Amino acid sequence: MRFDVLTLFPELFAPFLQAGVTRRAYESGQVQVQLWNPRDFAEGNYRRVDDRPFGGGPGMVMMAEPLARALATVRAARGDDGAPVLLFSPIGERLDHAGVERWGAGPGAILVCGRYEGIDQRFIDRFVDVQLSLGDFVLSGGEIPAMALLDAVARLQPGVLGDEGSHQADSFNPALDGLLDCPHYTRPEVWDGVAAPAELLSGHHAQIERWRRDQRLALTAARRPELLDAARSAGRLSRADEALLAKLG
Numbered sequence: 711m712r713f714d715v716l717t718l719f720p721e722l723f724a725p726f727l728q729a730g731v732t733r734r735a736y737e738s739g740q741v742q743v744q745l746w747n748p749r750d751f752a753e754g755n756y757r758r759v760d761d762r763p764f765g766g767g768p769g770m771v772m773m774a775e776p777l778a779r780a781l782a783t784v785r786a787a788r789g790d791d792g793a794p795v796l797l798f799s800p801i802g803e804r805l806d807h808a809g810v811e812r813w814g815a816g817p818g819a820i821l822v823c824g825r826y827e828g829i830d831q832r833f834i835d836r837f838v839d840v841q842l843s844l845g846d847f848v849l850s851g852g853e854i855p856a857m858a859l860l861d862a863v864a865r866l867q868p869g870v871l872g873d874e875g876s877h878q879a880d881s882f883n884p885a886l887d888g889l890l891d892c893p894h895y896t897r898p899e900v901w902d903g904v905a906a907p908a909e910l911l912s913g914h915h916a917q918i919e920r921w922r923r924d925q926r927l928a929l930t931a932a933r934r935p936e937l938l939d940a941a942r943s944a945g946r947l948s949r950a951d952e953a954l955l956a957k958l959g
Protein backbone atom coordinates (compact mmCIF):
# COMPACT_ATOMS: atom_id res chain seq x y z
CA MET A 711 0.00 0.00 0.00
CA ARG A 712 1.04 3.57 -0.65
CA PHE A 713 0.79 6.77 1.35
CA ASP A 714 1.42 10.17 -0.25
CA VAL A 715 2.07 12.98 2.21
CA LEU A 716 1.53 16.67 1.38
CA THR A 717 3.70 18.61 3.80
CA LEU A 718 5.64 21.89 3.99
CA PHE A 719 8.22 20.05 6.14
CA PRO A 720 9.18 16.83 4.32
CA GLU A 721 12.50 16.88 6.19
CA LEU A 722 10.60 15.89 9.33
CA PHE A 723 9.77 12.49 7.85
CA ALA A 724 13.18 11.10 6.77
CA PRO A 725 14.50 10.34 10.29
CA PHE A 726 11.15 8.85 11.24
CA LEU A 727 11.07 6.56 8.19
CA GLN A 728 14.61 5.33 8.90
CA ALA A 729 14.19 4.61 12.60
CA GLY A 730 12.91 1.64 14.54
CA VAL A 731 11.30 -1.62 13.49
CA THR A 732 8.84 0.11 11.19
CA ARG A 733 11.65 1.14 8.82
CA ARG A 734 11.44 -2.44 7.51
CA ALA A 735 7.90 -1.76 6.30
CA TYR A 736 8.98 1.42 4.50
CA GLU A 737 12.24 0.03 3.06
CA SER A 738 10.62 -3.20 1.90
CA GLY A 739 7.92 -1.23 0.14
CA GLN A 740 5.18 -2.95 2.15
CA VAL A 741 4.25 0.61 3.07
CA GLN A 742 5.38 3.05 0.40
CA VAL A 743 5.65 6.68 1.49
CA GLN A 744 6.03 9.54 -0.99
CA LEU A 745 6.52 13.12 0.24
CA TRP A 746 5.26 16.15 -1.65
CA ASN A 747 5.91 19.78 -0.76
CA PRO A 748 3.15 22.20 -1.82
CA ARG A 749 5.85 24.86 -2.16
CA ASP A 750 7.11 23.01 -5.25
CA PHE A 751 3.70 23.63 -6.78
CA ALA A 752 3.45 27.31 -5.84
CA GLU A 753 3.74 30.10 -8.40
CA GLY A 754 5.88 33.21 -8.55
CA ASN A 755 9.38 33.88 -7.25
CA TYR A 756 8.24 33.72 -3.64
CA ARG A 757 6.38 30.47 -4.28
CA ARG A 758 3.65 31.53 -1.88
CA VAL A 759 1.90 28.71 -0.03
CA ASP A 760 0.17 30.80 2.61
CA ASP A 761 -1.44 34.18 2.91
CA ARG A 762 -3.23 36.40 5.37
CA PRO A 763 -6.76 35.37 6.43
CA PHE A 764 -9.72 37.21 4.89
CA GLY A 765 -11.58 38.92 7.70
CA GLY A 766 -8.35 39.48 9.60
CA GLY A 767 -7.19 37.63 12.67
CA PRO A 768 -3.91 36.09 13.77
CA GLY A 769 -1.66 33.86 11.71
CA MET A 770 -1.74 32.74 8.10
CA VAL A 771 -3.86 30.37 6.03
CA MET A 772 -2.55 27.72 3.59
CA MET A 773 -3.64 28.61 0.04
CA ALA A 774 -5.77 26.14 -1.89
CA GLU A 775 -3.98 26.37 -5.27
CA PRO A 776 -0.56 24.86 -4.43
CA LEU A 777 -2.28 22.05 -2.49
CA ALA A 778 -4.69 21.37 -5.37
CA ARG A 779 -1.82 21.22 -7.87
CA ALA A 780 0.17 18.86 -5.63
CA LEU A 781 -2.91 16.67 -5.17
CA ALA A 782 -3.50 16.48 -8.93
CA THR A 783 0.09 15.30 -9.39
CA VAL A 784 -0.31 12.72 -6.63
CA ARG A 785 -3.54 11.42 -8.15
CA ALA A 786 -1.81 11.00 -11.53
CA ALA A 787 1.18 9.30 -9.89
CA ARG A 788 -1.14 6.87 -8.11
CA GLY A 789 -3.08 6.13 -11.25
CA ASP A 790 -6.27 7.44 -9.70
CA ASP A 791 -6.63 4.45 -7.37
CA GLY A 792 -9.40 6.14 -5.43
CA ALA A 793 -7.25 6.59 -2.34
CA PRO A 794 -9.01 8.75 0.28
CA VAL A 795 -7.70 12.22 1.12
CA LEU A 796 -7.17 12.52 4.87
CA LEU A 797 -6.58 15.96 6.37
CA PHE A 798 -4.98 16.08 9.80
CA SER A 799 -6.76 18.86 11.66
CA PRO A 800 -7.63 19.90 15.23
CA ILE A 801 -11.32 19.68 14.32
CA GLY A 802 -10.99 16.16 12.91
CA GLU A 803 -12.40 12.96 14.36
CA ARG A 804 -10.14 11.33 16.96
CA LEU A 805 -7.75 8.75 15.46
CA ASP A 806 -8.07 5.36 17.17
CA HIS A 807 -7.33 1.71 16.43
CA ALA A 808 -10.40 1.35 14.23
CA GLY A 809 -9.20 4.31 12.18
CA VAL A 810 -5.70 2.86 11.86
CA GLU A 811 -7.15 -0.41 10.59
CA ARG A 812 -9.43 1.43 8.20
CA TRP A 813 -6.82 3.73 6.68
CA GLY A 814 -4.16 1.02 6.78
CA ALA A 815 -6.22 -1.20 4.53
CA GLY A 816 -6.75 -1.03 0.77
CA PRO A 817 -4.56 1.16 -1.47
CA GLY A 818 -3.45 3.46 1.36
CA ALA A 819 -4.28 7.16 1.49
CA ILE A 820 -3.22 10.70 0.66
CA LEU A 821 -2.29 12.54 3.86
CA VAL A 822 -2.54 16.33 4.01
CA CYS A 823 -0.64 18.05 6.81
CA GLY A 824 -1.99 21.47 7.77
CA ARG A 825 0.20 24.21 9.14
CA TYR A 826 -0.42 27.80 10.31
CA GLU A 827 -4.08 28.41 11.27
CA GLY A 828 -5.30 25.90 8.74
CA ILE A 829 -6.17 25.41 5.08
CA ASP A 830 -8.47 27.43 2.80
CA GLN A 831 -11.90 25.84 3.31
CA ARG A 832 -12.49 25.60 -0.44
CA PHE A 833 -9.69 23.03 -0.74
CA ILE A 834 -11.17 21.04 2.16
CA ASP A 835 -14.72 21.16 0.78
CA ARG A 836 -13.61 20.03 -2.67
CA PHE A 837 -10.96 17.40 -1.95
CA VAL A 838 -10.89 16.18 1.68
CA ASP A 839 -12.72 12.96 2.53
CA VAL A 840 -11.98 12.73 6.26
CA GLN A 841 -10.41 15.01 8.87
CA LEU A 842 -8.42 13.34 11.66
CA SER A 843 -7.18 14.68 15.01
CA LEU A 844 -4.71 13.13 17.44
CA GLY A 845 -6.60 14.53 20.41
CA ASP A 846 -7.71 17.69 22.16
CA PHE A 847 -4.36 19.44 22.46
CA VAL A 848 -2.71 21.94 20.13
CA LEU A 849 0.17 20.91 17.85
CA SER A 850 1.99 23.10 15.33
CA GLY A 851 0.90 21.08 12.32
CA GLY A 852 -0.33 17.79 10.95
CA GLU A 853 3.08 16.15 10.46
CA ILE A 854 3.31 14.40 13.85
CA PRO A 855 -0.25 13.06 13.50
CA ALA A 856 0.62 11.84 9.98
CA MET A 857 3.68 10.03 11.36
CA ALA A 858 1.51 8.57 14.12
CA LEU A 859 -0.80 7.04 11.53
CA LEU A 860 2.10 5.81 9.37
CA ASP A 861 3.74 4.21 12.42
CA ALA A 862 0.55 2.49 13.58
CA VAL A 863 -0.20 1.24 10.04
CA ALA A 864 3.34 -0.08 9.55
CA ARG A 865 3.10 -2.05 12.80
CA LEU A 866 0.01 -3.83 11.51
CA GLN A 867 1.77 -5.13 8.40
CA PRO A 868 2.68 -8.82 8.53
CA GLY A 869 6.34 -9.46 9.23
CA VAL A 870 7.12 -5.96 10.46
CA LEU A 871 7.05 -6.72 14.16
CA GLY A 872 9.51 -9.50 15.09
CA ASP A 873 7.19 -12.16 16.37
CA GLU A 874 3.90 -12.28 14.53
CA GLY A 875 1.82 -12.36 17.68
CA SER A 876 3.12 -9.18 19.22
CA HIS A 877 0.89 -6.73 17.38
CA GLN A 878 -1.97 -9.07 18.19
CA ALA A 879 -1.13 -8.49 21.85
CA ASP A 880 -0.98 -4.73 21.39
CA SER A 881 -3.48 -3.28 23.82
CA PHE A 882 -6.03 -0.66 22.66
CA ASN A 883 -6.90 -3.20 20.03
CA PRO A 884 -10.52 -3.82 21.03
CA ALA A 885 -10.74 -6.45 18.34
CA LEU A 886 -8.42 -8.55 20.51
CA ASP A 887 -8.92 -7.80 24.16
CA GLY A 888 -8.56 -4.07 24.58
CA LEU A 889 -7.06 -4.10 28.07
CA LEU A 890 -4.11 -1.95 29.08
CA ASP A 891 -0.71 -3.63 28.99
CA CYS A 892 0.90 -5.30 32.00
CA PRO A 893 4.10 -4.00 33.70
CA HIS A 894 7.39 -5.26 32.20
CA TYR A 895 10.64 -6.23 33.94
CA THR A 896 14.09 -7.36 32.79
CA ARG A 897 17.59 -7.91 34.24
CA PRO A 898 18.93 -7.36 36.81
CA GLU A 899 16.54 -9.28 39.08
CA VAL A 900 17.13 -6.68 41.80
CA TRP A 901 17.58 -3.07 40.71
CA ASP A 902 17.72 -0.08 43.00
CA GLY A 903 16.96 -2.47 45.84
CA VAL A 904 13.70 -3.54 44.20
CA ALA A 905 13.21 -7.14 43.09
CA ALA A 906 11.25 -8.09 39.99
CA PRO A 907 7.96 -9.90 40.79
CA ALA A 908 8.66 -13.47 41.90
CA GLU A 909 5.82 -14.75 39.69
CA LEU A 910 7.76 -13.69 36.58
CA LEU A 911 10.89 -15.51 37.75
CA SER A 912 9.02 -18.70 38.64
CA GLY A 913 9.25 -20.34 35.26
CA HIS A 914 5.62 -21.50 35.60
CA HIS A 915 4.04 -20.26 32.36
CA ALA A 916 0.43 -20.66 33.51
CA GLN A 917 1.21 -18.72 36.69
CA ILE A 918 3.05 -16.06 34.69
CA GLU A 919 0.15 -15.65 32.26
CA ARG A 920 -2.31 -15.43 35.14
CA TRP A 921 -0.17 -12.79 36.88
CA ARG A 922 0.08 -10.73 33.67
CA ARG A 923 -3.63 -11.00 33.01
CA ASP A 924 -4.45 -9.94 36.59
CA GLN A 925 -2.12 -6.97 36.29
CA ARG A 926 -3.78 -5.90 33.03
CA LEU A 927 -7.24 -6.21 34.56
CA ALA A 928 -6.27 -4.27 37.69
CA LEU A 929 -4.55 -1.52 35.70
CA THR A 930 -7.45 -1.20 33.29
CA ALA A 931 -9.99 -1.17 36.16
CA ALA A 932 -8.01 1.61 37.85
CA ARG A 933 -7.20 3.80 34.84
CA ARG A 934 -9.60 3.00 32.02
CA PRO A 935 -12.79 1.39 33.40
CA GLU A 936 -14.57 2.09 30.13
CA LEU A 937 -12.17 -0.29 28.35
CA LEU A 938 -13.06 -2.92 30.93
CA ASP A 939 -16.79 -2.42 30.32
CA ALA A 940 -16.19 -2.76 26.57
CA ALA A 941 -14.23 -5.98 27.08
CA ARG A 942 -16.98 -7.33 29.38
CA SER A 943 -19.83 -6.53 27.00
CA ALA A 944 -17.80 -8.11 24.19
CA GLY A 945 -17.64 -11.29 26.30
CA ARG A 946 -13.87 -11.14 26.57
CA LEU A 947 -13.67 -11.49 30.37
CA SER A 948 -13.38 -15.01 31.77
CA ARG A 949 -14.75 -16.24 35.08
CA ALA A 950 -11.22 -16.02 36.51
CA ASP A 951 -11.07 -12.41 35.29
CA GLU A 952 -14.37 -11.58 36.97
CA ALA A 953 -13.20 -13.28 40.17
CA LEU A 954 -10.07 -11.11 40.24
CA LEU A 955 -12.10 -7.97 39.57
CA ALA A 956 -14.56 -8.90 42.32
CA LYS A 957 -11.63 -9.32 44.71
CA LEU A 958 -10.42 -5.84 43.78
CA GLY A 959 -13.86 -4.48 44.63
Ligand SMILES: CCN(CC)Cc1ccc(CNC(=O)c2csc3nc[nH]c(=O)c23)cc1
Nearest residue numbers: 798799800843844845847848849850851852
Ligand atom coordinates in the same frame (compact mmCIF):
# COMPACT_ATOMS: atom_id res chain seq x y z
C1 LIG B 1 -6.92 29.05 17.18
C2 LIG B 1 -7.47 27.67 17.26
N1 LIG B 1 -6.53 26.61 16.87
C3 LIG B 1 -7.33 25.42 16.54
C4 LIG B 1 -7.27 24.49 17.75
C5 LIG B 1 -5.71 27.01 15.69
C6 LIG B 1 -4.80 25.89 15.26
C7 LIG B 1 -3.84 25.38 16.12
C8 LIG B 1 -2.97 24.40 15.66
C9 LIG B 1 -3.08 23.95 14.37
C10 LIG B 1 -2.13 22.93 13.86
N2 LIG B 1 -2.55 21.62 14.30
C11 LIG B 1 -2.85 20.66 13.41
O1 LIG B 1 -2.75 20.88 12.22
C12 LIG B 1 -3.31 19.36 13.87
C13 LIG B 1 -3.50 18.38 12.94
S1 LIG B 1 -4.05 16.96 13.61
C14 LIG B 1 -4.05 17.57 15.19
N3 LIG B 1 -4.40 16.86 16.29
C15 LIG B 1 -4.34 17.50 17.46
N4 LIG B 1 -3.93 18.78 17.56
C16 LIG B 1 -3.57 19.51 16.48
O2 LIG B 1 -3.19 20.69 16.64
C17 LIG B 1 -3.61 18.90 15.19
C18 LIG B 1 -4.06 24.43 13.52
C19 LIG B 1 -4.93 25.42 13.98
